Amino acid sequence: MDIQILFCLLLLYNLRVISLSFTRKILFTTDSYIKEFDVESNTVTILADHADRVHFNHDVMRFRYPSQNYTLQTIFTTGINPGGIAIDNVLGHVYFAHDNTKISRCNLDGSNAVDIHTSLNGPFALGLDVKNGWMYFSENGVPRKMVRSRFDLSQRQDIYTQSFVAYSLDLDLDEDILYWIIDESNEIKSANFDGTDIKTVMNLNAHGGKYDNIAIRISESYIFFTEYGKLFRMNKTTATSPSLLFTDTKNILSLYLYEHTGKKRHSV
């Protein structure tokens, strides 16, 4: 798959509490759209169509969500192969992997951009455990690895070495577990934050999967993952019998979970 078509997306969450509505949404991106899937009503809405953008392959963009205005605002232009993006909401920093070698950081408005590390081996998937000060990322260059380090890339610890690339990871901050999805081997893997207890949570091949397992997100109760344009959800505890929520005509490249109450970001 052409990883160039993955693009960077930054959501600024509106933390307003709307007590009467409890709508739960999943935002996802394809190569030219940002869409919103409403879990309760089973409907899909196009939030942004960026097919007319020349440089969206290499932009960190933001928009307010939810809002009436889904105009994408570019805050930073990355190097080649932009990958994961993660937010330190305490310090107001955006971290992103790009340029085949770099993890960089800027403020939420794109100011004060700084390269934190410039000689990584194909950094891509990225996640932050802000509370404990650990960053998790994949290195997709050979040897391919899942890694953790401090936010300044110090205290690097290689968690796992694998044969295939990982485009997406997510952190279960309730249970201190790292999850990642491996496209070519069709596996969902997990490890404790400290790198112990590495498991194959699910072999998607057995479920019929065959490549294009790009994105994964973890909520309080569920594991969400994609298989080309299909969005699946399965019970996090049992990790069996995924149910199909939605099928897009295009490959789904990234997922964000949103709960309207504003109390939790990742609890659908």
Ligand SMILES: *[C@@H]1O[C@H](CO)[C@@H](O)[C@H](O)[C@H]1NC(C)=O
């Ligand atoms: C929508 O958002 C964009 C980008 O933030 C801004 O430039 C524009 O003025 C906004 N439009 C309205 C109608 O608020």
Ligand SMILES: *[C@@H]1O[C@H](CO)[C@@H](O)[C@H](O)[C@H]1NC(C)=O
């Ligand atoms: C997931 O499975 C466990 C074990 O069978 C069950 O207790 C739990 O209620 C299930 N969660 C959901 C959200 O269905």
